[in-house]
Amino acid sequence: MILSLTSRVLVLGMMWLGLSLLKWDGAMSPLFWQALIFTAIVLVGSLMEQLFHYQGDPYILPVVQAIMALGLVFVVRVNPGVALHQFWWANIGLLMFYTVLWAIRDYRSFGRFRYIWGLLAVGLLLVTLVFGSEEGGATSSLKFWGFGFQPEEFVKLALLLFMATYLVENEELLRIGTVQWGRFSLPDWRTLGPFMIMVAFVLGLLAAQKSLGTALVFYLLFVLMLYVVTERALYLGISIPIFLLTGTVGYMLFRHVRVRVSVWLDPWQDPTGMGYQIAQSLFAIGGGNILGTGLGNGIGASTVPVAISDFIFSVIAEELGFAGAMAVLVLFLIVVMRAFVVSIRAKDRFGQILAAGIGILLGTETLIILAGVTKLFPLTGLPLPWVSYGGSSLIVHFILLGVLLNISNATATSSHSTKNKGREYAT
Template identity: 85%
Template sequence: MIQRLILRILVLGMMWIGISLLKLDGDTSRLLWQALIFTVIVLAGGLMEQVFHYRGDPYILPVVQAIMALGLVFVVRINPDVALHQFWWANLGLLIFYVVLWSIRDYRYFGRFRYIWGLLAVGLLLVTLLFGSEQGGATSTFKFGSIGLQPEEFVKLALLLFMATYLEENEELLRIGTVQWGKFSLPDWRTVRPFMIMVAFVLGILAAQRSLGTALVFYMLFVLMLYVVTERKLYLGISMPVFLLTGTVGYMLFGHVRVRVAMWLNPWQDPTGMGYQIAQSLFAIGGGKILGTGLGNGIGASTVPVAISDFIFSVIAEELGFAGAMAVLVLFLIVVMRAFSVSLKAKDRFGQILAAGIGILLGTETLIILAGVTKLLPLTGIPLPWVSYGGSSLIIHFILLGVLLNISNATAVSSHTAKNKGREYAT
């Protein structure tokens, strides 16, 4: 209890110190009230864990809350008016997280609905393609008045559940194979058909939406989950030429992809035009040096386009420096590694695969967006989990967090029960 309270106080102290250091203009009472509500939910959540005897991983949630607090501070730094909405989504996300954590009686129940999850994923993407509105060159948003929702964020959960159920059921056939192709043993068509159909539909619809950043995340999720479960390097080898082929086709078909690749290769050929975004991002990151310019003292918040979502890491790197940027990376690394730890300890194969999939998804998203803003990869326009502005991303990542910690808690409770029974038998 004391450890949980100390960790929460440290996280909240970081947030309140950050907000207090910012020179906010105008009426900030609504913003401070939302920050106070966030504080109450975080502290009450720690108390709930004690009341309901939470036995799962003790570090993942505090680390995520630290990432969340940092993101909130920088959203306030960039745009205090928008930060009010971000606090609202963060508070709602935390409440949903606790509902998911405590309401799921047995996560294995979700494994019964493999095809329903697959159909839900395809259906959400198809409806978005037909009726969604364009944003950032991709048809990925539904508008409800002033609120925009991105269904592709919720597709992540559906795809994870589909992949976990499919891989659990077909693990041995995918690992060993039943058809000999030269020196390689491959699974038969009946085994791989659901997987191939799902991959084709999901990536095809995303390509039609021009949401190529999300398509890259899902493709890596498919491939890495398949490799982690089967441990066959063959699948990685097959995925590489497929990736290069589809990437080449996308480059030839979509003009905005060709522009992004050209600006990635040399943004300095048009630094005030098409290359302005990545050029300003690099200027901001480079200007931070080792210890940064100080919170609120950077210029990237006003010069980097879309700094509040796609390029928020550039602002963090400028104002907190290399040290602060590495601290953020370490926090994400802790979450991913602890997710794999939950996977290794899970009491059943479905839980192991699902927890590993959540870790892979979080790691892949973080890697792709950070590689984009630092010019290691072309820009993709996907949000940095729990940091970038966006309600859909916050909600779905809190749901994924709830599922992950539900698996961890169920594993710990099962182990605790088994130990108690063992002691009873011993006496």
């Protein structure tokens, strides 16, 4: 208990120190009260873990809360006017996390609704395509009564559950195969059909929405989950020409894809126009040197377009330097690696696959986003989990975190019960 509370106090201390160094309205502002609510939820949540005898992974939640605290500070730094909304969503997300962690009696019940999850994913994308509004060149947002949300964020959760249930039911056939194609054995259409249809529908709808960054994340999620479960390099080999083919088609069909590739290859051909965003991002990152300019002293917050969401890492790298940027990467790496530890330790196959899928999703998102802002990869317009501004992303990633730690807690509880029964039997 002391270790848990100490880690939360350190996280909150980091957040309040960061806020105190920034210029905002002070103790009478709504932002101050929302920060207090966030503090109370974190501390009460830590006490609840002791009250309800949480036995799951002790590292993931404190690390995520550290990432979240850093994100809140930098959202305030970039745009104090909208930071209040981010605190709202952070507080709601934490409450939803604890609801998922404690209210789900048996996460394996999710596995009973395979086709429902698949239909939900396709349905959300269809509704977005028909009724959505365009942002950043992609039709990815739905608005109700003045509030907007990103349905594709919730599609991540539905697809993960669909994939986990599908792979549990068809693992052996996918691993061994029933149809011989020369030297290779592949599953028959009855086994592979639902998977291929789901992939085609989801990626096709995302392509129609021009949301190609999300399409890339989902494609990698499909391929990597399939490989992790079956351990067949054949699926990786098949995925590469498919990726190259669909990427080429996307490049030829969509002008904004051609622009992003052109900017990625040479942003300096038009540094004040199309290349302005990535050029300013590189200037900000390069200006941070080793230890950074100091919180609140960088220029990237005002010069980098969309710094509050897509390019918030550039601001972090400038003001905290290479050391701070690497610290953020290490925090994300810890979360991803611990997710795989949860997967390895899970007692049932569904829990193993679902936890691995969450780790793959978080790692893939982070890698693509950070590669984009550092010009290692074309820009995708995706938010950095728990850091970038955006309510939909926060809520969904906290739900995923709740599912992951629910699996971890159930595994630890099951192991503890088994040990106690063994002792009783021995006596």
